[in-house]
Amino acid sequence: MLRNDKRYKAVVIGGSAGSFSIVTRILSKIRPDFPLPIILCLHRLKHVRSGLVESLNLKSNIEVVEPFDKDRIVPNKVYLAPSNYHMFIEFDNSFSLSTEIVLNHSRPAIDHTFSSAAYAYRDKLIGIILTGANKDGAKGMKEIAGKKGTTIIQDPATCEVDTMTKSALRLITPDKVLSPEEIIDFLNQLPNV
Amino acid sequence: MAINLGINDLKELSEVLSEKLGLDFTQYGYSFFKRRLSYIFDLFNIKKKSQFQELLKVKEFHQQFFYNFAVNNTEMFRDPGFWRFLKTLTPAFQTKNEINIWFPEASSGEEVFSFLIYAKEQNILEKVKVFCNHTSHEKLNEIEKGILKNKNLELNKSNYKRFEGKSQLENYFSIDNTGVYLKPELTAPVETITHSFLQGDTPKNITLVIYRNAMLNYNKKYCTKCMDVIYDSLVPGGMVAIGIKESMPFPYNTKMTCMNQKEMVFKKDGFLN
Numbered sequence: 001m002l003r004n005d006k007r008y009k010a011v012v013i014g015g016s017a018g019s020f021s022i023v024t025r026i027l028s029k030i031r032p033d034f035p036l037p038i039i040l041c042l043h044r045l046k047h048v049r050s051g052l053v054e055s056l057n058l059k060s061n062i063e064v065v066e067p068f069d070k071d072r073i074v075p076n077k078v079y080l081a082p083s084n085y086h087m088f089i090e091f092d093n094s095f096s097l098s099t100e101i102v103l104n105h106s107r108p109a110i111d112h113t114f115s116s117a118a119y120a121y122r123d124k125l126i127g128i129i130l131t132g133a134n135k136d137g138a139k140g141m142k143e144i145a146g147k148k149g150t151t152i153i154q155d156p157a158t159c160e161v162d163t164m165t166k167s168a169l170r171l172i173t174p175d176k177v178l179s180p181e182e183i184i185d186f187l188n189q190l191p192n193v
Numbered sequence: 194m195a196i197n198l199g200i201n202d203l204k205e206l207s208e209v210l211s212e213k214l215g216l217d218f219t220q221y222g223y224s225f226f227k228r229r230l231s232y233i234f235d236l237f238n239i240k241k242k243s244q245f246q247e248l249l250k251v252k253e254f255h256q257q258f259f260y261n262f263a264v265n266n267t268e269m270f271r272d273p274g275f276w277r278f279l280k281t282l283t284p285a286f287q288t289k290n291e292i293n294i295w296f297p298e299a300s301s302g303e304e305v306f307s308f309l310i311y312a313k314e315q316n317i318l319e320k321v322k323v324f325c326n327h328t329s330h331e332k333l334n335e336i337e338k339g340i341l342k343n344k345n346l347e348l349n350k351s352n353y354k355r356f357e358g359k360s361q362l363e364n365y366f367s368i369d370n371t372g373v374y375l376k377p378e379l380t381a382p383v384e385t386i387t388h389s390f391l392q393g394d395t396p397k398n399i400t401l402v403i404y405r406n407a408m409l410n411y412n413k414k415y416c417t418k419c420m421d422v423i424y425d426s427l428v429p430g431g432m433v434a435i436g437i438k439e440s441m442p443f444p445y446n447t448k449m450t451c452m453n454q455k456e457m458v459f460k461k462d463g464f465l466n
Contacts, residue, residue: 067438068439069438085438088225091223096409
């Protein structure tokens with residue numbers, strides 16, 4: 001059961017095909033004093049190192065950065081998984097990056113980011129899976145659900161490609177299935193920590 | 194995953210491994226250590242910690258462990274911008290009679306092979322000596338023989354194109370029914386050292402250390418220890434390249450000059466001569 005008064009520690013968002021415009025919308029409407037870190041794992045071209053973070057920053061109400069390995073995670077900041085690295089969350093609330101083998105044809109892989117976040121934040125995590133063209137993220141969402149984190153899946157009817165959301169729906173019954181606007185409303189009503 | 198390893202399991206196993214293998218396994222990042230052990234447990238069908246501890250009593254297993262624990266999946270000319278930046282250093286290399294290059298953790302051949310191709314194209318291969326450290330005999334044997342295990346040919350070719358190489362990548366390899374091999378004239382300068390670079394003798398008078406993405410696996414304190422050894426190996430004006438998403442540990446972030454912030458290449462004080 002979703003509890004709006006729960007003291008969350010972080011939000012993780014995963015997406016692939018079509019997710020960039022949804023993430024841009026979310027970040028352009030998120031309240032500037034949003035109290036949590038937002039950790040983004042989006043499938044991206046591995047040889048294009050720059051451009052994405054700059055584009056997101058143009059519209060975002062909160063600063064977007066690509067973390068370096070071992071950077072500490074702080075509230076009110078958006079972190080974008082760097083190109084060609086997996087991104088993990090450690091127990092000490094820091095990032096670790098890796099060049100290990102691709103997972104679900106992806107590096108960064110959403111499953112890796114989500115699973116490690118589930119272990120680090122347990123029930124104080126919100127996991128959101130958006131539109132995308134492969135099954136990456138489904139197992140990660142299952143891990144988040146297993147640790148009693150809050151799970152939100154973008155309504156497949158609103159997805160540009162619904163493979164990712166439907167794969168997650170096959171593995172879990174999420175706390176919420178929401179349209180992009182409803183995801184924004186949900187995030188904006190979260191209480192300050 | 195055959196077994197779900199918790200924090201206490203990992204702590205215990207890092208201590209057991211340190212004792213049995215004579216290397217400090219307690220300094221790895223938590224999630225990295227967990228993933229690599231889980232991979233090994235799956236690979237050898239290990240269902241229990243006690244089964245693993247039994248295997249560690251078998252000397253032959255140690256080499257299999259070293260071989261598989263390392264991250265061996267990378268690509269040739271990963272981060273083409275870094276390899277293009279190396280070309281700007283060629284004039285400085287050309288003035289030297291001998292150029293010593295060191296890969297302190299040559300976990301797979303791709304970085305070494307990329308360097309050898311770069312050196313060939315820049316006409317400095319004859320002056321170059323390339324030292325490679327690793328704890329696995331087999332891994333080093335593969336590098337010496339120029340064996341390209343991960344055949345991501347299309348990706349490698351696309352990176353090579355971005356490196357703006359002078360030829361076609363496939364011209365540097367021979368392919369037969371046993372595998373893909375870097376041509377022997379390119380692997381001639383390679384000298385392998387079978388132990389951790391943090392133990393025993395290390396190469397000295399190094400012009401350039403290529404140590405990209407290895408510190409990702411360690412905790413902060415240990416990264417400084419790695420850099421202590423690497424810094425000592427460098428000649429004045431010598432350089433070290435780390436991964437583009439790694440931070441140079443303190444005090445080396447202030448002690449060395451960053452030559453290229455995007456490609457993370459740092460220089461020790463002094464002039465190359």
